Amino acid sequence: xxxxxxxxxxxxxxxxxxxxxxxxxxxxxxxxxxxxxxxxxxxxxxxxxxxxxxxxxxxxxxxxxxxxxxxxxxxxxxxxxxxxxxxxxxxxxxxxxxxxxxxxxxxxxxxxxxxxxxxxxxxxxxxxxxxxxxxxxxxxxxxxxxxxxxxxxxxxxxxxxxxxxxxxxxxxxxxxxxxxxxxxxxxxxxxxxxxxxxxxxxxxxxxxxxxxxxxxxxxxxxxxxxxxxxxxxxxxxxxxxxxxxxxxxxxxxxxxxxxxxxxxxxxxxxxxxxxxxxxxxxxxxxxxxxxxxxxxxxxxxxxxxxxxxxxxxxxxxxxxxxxxxxxxxxxxxxxxxxxxxxxxxxxxxxxxxxxxxxxxxxxxxxxxxxxxxxxxxxxxxxxxxxxxxxxxxxxxxxxxxxxxxxxxxxxxxxxxxxxxxxxxxxxxxxxxxxxxxxxxxxxxxxxxxxxxxxxxxxxxxxxxxxxxxxxxxxxxxxxxxxxxxxxxxxxxxxxxx
Amino acid sequence: xxxxxxxxxxxxxxxxxxxxxxxxxxxxxxxxxxxxxxxxxxxxxxxxxxxxxxxxxxxxxxxxxxxxxxxxxxxxxxxxxxxxxxxxxxxxxxxxxxxxxxxxxxxxxxxxxxxxxxxxxxxxxxxxxxxxxxxxxxxxxxxxxxxxxxxxxxxxxxxxxxxxxxxxxxxxxxxxxxxxxxxxxxxxxxxxxxxxxxxxxxxxxxxxxx
Numbered sequence: 001x002x003x004x005x006x007x008x009x010x011x012x013x014x015x016x017x018x019x020x021x022x023x024x025x026x027x028x029x030x031x032x033x034x035x036x037x038x039x040x041x042x043x044x045x046x047x048x049x050x051x052x053x054x055x056x057x058x059x060x061x062x063x064x065x066x067x068x069x070x071x072x073x074x075x076x077x078x079x080x081x082x083x084x085x086x087x088x089x090x091x092x093x094x095x096x097x098x099x100x101x102x103x104x105x106x107x108x109x110x111x112x113x114x115x116x117x118x119x120x121x122x123x124x125x126x127x128x129x130x131x132x133x134x135x136x137x138x139x140x141x142x143x144x145x146x147x148x149x150x151x152x153x154x155x156x157x158x159x160x161x162x163x164x165x166x167x168x169x170x171x172x173x174x175x176x177x178x179x180x181x182x183x184x185x186x187x188x189x190x191x192x193x194x195x196x197x198x199x200x201x202x203x204x205x206x207x208x209x210x211x212x213x214x215x216x217x218x219x220x221x222x223x224x225x226x227x228x229x230x231x232x233x234x235x236x237x238x239x240x241x242x243x244x245x246x247x248x249x250x251x252x253x254x255x256x257x258x259x260x261x262x263x264x265x266x267x268x269x270x271x272x273x274x275x276x277x278x279x280x281x282x283x284x285x286x287x288x289x290x291x292x293x294x295x296x297x298x299x300x301x302x303x304x305x306x307x308x309x310x311x312x313x314x315x316x317x318x319x320x321x322x323x324x325x326x327x328x329x330x331x332x333x334x335x336x337x338x339x340x341x342x343x344x345x346x347x348x349x350x351x352x353x354x355x356x357x358x359x360x361x362x363x364x365x366x367x368x369x370x371x372x373x374x375x376x377x378x379x380x381x382x383x384x385x386x387x388x389x390x391x392x393x394x395x396x397x398x399x400x401x402x403x404x405x406x407x408x409x410x411x412x413x414x415x416x417x418x419x420x421x422x423x424x425x426x427x428x429x430x431x432x433x434x435x436x437x438x439x440x441x442x443x444x445x446x447x448x449x450x451x452x453x454x455x456x457x458x459x460x461x462x463x464x465x466x467x468x469x470x471x472x473x474x475x476x477x478x479x480x481x482x483x484x485x486x487x488x489x490x491x492x493x494x495x496x497x
Numbered sequence: 498x499x500x501x502x503x504x505x506x507x508x509x510x511x512x513x514x515x516x517x518x519x520x521x522x523x524x525x526x527x528x529x530x531x532x533x534x535x536x537x538x539x540x541x542x543x544x545x546x547x548x549x550x551x552x553x554x555x556x557x558x559x560x561x562x563x564x565x566x567x568x569x570x571x572x573x574x575x576x577x578x579x580x581x582x583x584x585x586x587x588x589x590x591x592x593x594x595x596x597x598x599x600x601x602x603x604x605x606x607x608x609x610x611x612x613x614x615x616x617x618x619x620x621x622x623x624x625x626x627x628x629x630x631x632x633x634x635x636x637x638x639x640x641x642x643x644x645x646x647x648x649x650x651x652x653x654x655x656x657x658x659x660x661x662x663x664x665x666x667x668x669x670x671x672x673x674x675x676x677x678x679x680x681x682x683x684x685x686x687x688x689x690x691x692x693x694x695x696x697x698x699x700x701x702x703x704x705x706x707x
Binding site: 182197262 | 535563600635
């Protein structure tokens with residue numbers, strides 16, 4: 001190893017910056033949409049501000065702009081450190097970084113122009129689908145190339161999750177988007193009707209599974225042990241839950257189509273596998289909680305750790321709620337209602353956004369070689385994020401459960417109890433509360449953006465070289481945790497004995 | 498080594514190629530067992546008396562529906578539940594959707610289901626509703642679509658290439674129908690095309706299933 005070799009953190013920093021920009025913009029669009037559901041005139045008669053076009057912009061901006069940029073940033077950051085080697089083909093990493101931003105930006109504009117395949121989370125038309133595939137392959141080359149050139153025998157567990165993200169999303173993306181192009185902005189799916197629905201929800205559910213769950217579990221397995229300064233509680237449990245998760249998740253999609261016009265065996269299988277999925281999901285949560293359990297004291301003073309641990313709690317909540325909603329008799333009530341929207345946001349706000357914020361508060365000061373600009377602001381952000389998420393999901397539980405029950409309600413002479421418009425009109429208080437929750441969450445995100453940009457302002461990333469490889473991690477002894485270099489605290493509660 | 502599985506996994510943890518293969522293998526089983534058979538299940542893709550092949554105008558209307566994101570707030574899928582059948586009409590059947598590319602079942606009912614909306618309201622009602630929803634439904638939160646009345650149906654892509662693409666995928670459009678298509682769209686607004694599509698929705702169901 002030469003002494004001049006350093007980790008490529010510049011591209012990580014840039015991806016973090018883009019991710020923050022998309023977070024603020026994506027959430028701003030979300031808040032606007034929430035307001036349009038109360039005051040429909042807020043589109044001002046402009047077609048590009050219309051709800052039907054703006055909503056896919058919100059979901060795509062958050063998932064692919066904020067989410068994927070953050071996943072790329074944290075994957076590049078952690079794969080170097082768990083492989084003890086700088087990024088493979090760093091120029092390609094920069095191409096991935098900027099190429100992705102161009103796709104998100106132009107793709108977002110195309111959605112406003114009405115270019116859409118209509119499939120949820122896969123709305124972008126075929127030219128963008130091809131561009132995404134190319135960038136994704138480059139991402140895979142950088143990531144797996146780094147692992148292939150590693151100086152440590154074991155491939156650390158966070159990398160399996162990032163690897164699973166890259167491989168499975170590629171498979172889903174290609175199969176689901178197969179279509180015959182008609183013009184630059186229009187194509188027809190090669191699948192029709194019920195078959196199209198089954199393929200789409202195989203994709204849709206597993207985009208949630210392998211991107212929003214699996215990818216972010218990659219973050220968890222690197223940043224939680226690192227920030228808690230504790231090895232993973234049970235490495236073997238992480239192994240078991242990884243494979244159980246990867247095997248089971250892929251079956252769960254048809255719970256989005258309960259009582260729809262698809263074969264019943266497909267629905268039932270989807271439901272059973274969704275219920276089984278609770279086991280690996282909670283195994284991971286328990287593993288995380290036990291990992292941090294020796295460092296509770298640190299939780300009171302460390303904003304990054306607070307965000308990560310709260311995210312873990314929401315992960316537990318969402319992965320419990322999901323299987324429950326996949327039960328057919330529960331789904332009768334929840335399907336087509338705002339309950340689903342609430343469930344998605346307990347995942348997206350509570351789990352995805354919170355853990356991302358935790359990793360950003362972790363990485364940015366370290367990469368800049370300085371302290372966080374303001375711990376106080378980060379703590380305020382924490383409480384705003386928690387309050388915003390709670391307001392959001394509680395209001396959507398109220399809205400969704402009422403919609404579900406009112407729509408199904410039949411009086412004693414067999415007539416429908418409520419008209420659709422009556423139920424819709426009764427949603428205003430819930431939608432108001434949701435708007436407030438979104439605003440509170442967005443405010444916290446803006447505080448973070450300010451805090452982190454101040455921390456980064458005028459500084460370059462510090463030059464970090466891979467540490468000397470010790471014999472214990474080069475791989476003679478089997479100790480996969482060793483690469484993390486964390487020191488388990490002696491004594492109880494993280495207090496040195 | 499006490500357990501064989503542990504030894505195997507230690508290999509996997511040290512071999513990237515094996516790990517990639519393992520992930521690919523384990524994650525494709527579900528799709529192969531559950532999704533692939535559905536794609537080859539003919540009853541899900543064979544046209545019956547319940548299937549309706551969209552005319553050039555209806556097809557254009559459907560593309561307007563997609564472009565404006567109507568499916569974001571309206572489902573097209575009536576579940577076989579008493580309350581749903583009472584509210585919306587006969588439940589949806591798979592063979593009604595064999596010409597739907599993409600499917601538009603939706604995942605959210607911010608507005609009501611539209612699968613059997615065809616024929617329930619007059620063209621004039623739809624026109625008034627699309628241009629200003631609150632002029633006919635008091636407390637509606639639906640966006641207004643005044644621009645659709647001004648935009649030409651012919652401007653929404655080449656109708657002949659669309660029909661040819663669908664023909665490649667098995668939609669039985671005759672050459673005469675494809676030849677005549679641009680003439681049928683001549684002078685129509687996108688609003689008119691959309692209403693034509695809405696008026697045909699769910700009406701193809703044979704009498705015996707009603």
